Amino acid sequence: QKEVEQNSGPLSVPEGAIASLNCTYSDRGSQSFFWYRQYSGKSPELIMFIYSNGDKEDGRFTAQLNKASQYVSLLIRDSQPSDSATYLCAVDMNYGGSQGNLIFGKGTKLSVKP
């Protein structure tokens, strides 16, 4: 069973704090990892992708990947109320006859309190 696991939350952080979102995946062969943000009633929006072990920074967002532990995380620095959304982790996995389609976690709901 190919799985991507996320804590459903809600994760509540005060404005200005660091929000830490975590994701684990089951397929050791996965190579590509994505974070999407989804506001209520809207479609998922790509915010970060990471392919190599280590950290990748983009503005207030940092993606961290540890393939040995099968773990990927997203850090949001200086969290703002506008960051309040559900964050989806997506991982490429082979299953059946498909070649590396994305498997999505169920998402973590983040709430940033003013």
Added chain:
Amino acid sequence: DAGITQSPRYKITETGRQVTLMCHQTWSHSYMFWYRQDLGHGLRLIYYSAAADITDKGEVPDGYVVSRSKTENFPLTLESATRSQTSVYFCASSESGRGYEQYFGPGTRLTVT
């Protein structure tokens, strides 16, 4: 406008009726995908297409049919709608296959009564 669009945005239909959801992208992306999103299940892949005239099943294909005669269009048909197909449907596209990010359309909220 460039991007990926879906129509209709909202649809109410009756059990047993056929309904087609449309997806159109202007990026000339090779890959296109259909997902459904339900509470408790997250996003699940229904069908995907690697190119015109090439389609394949995803995780939950039963009750759905797809076609792709042109690169830019990827319609999804529910041949005989059931209440369990009430969901939000998202179309996505990707420049290529494995390793490439997917971009999502705005979604279609389908209710089957």
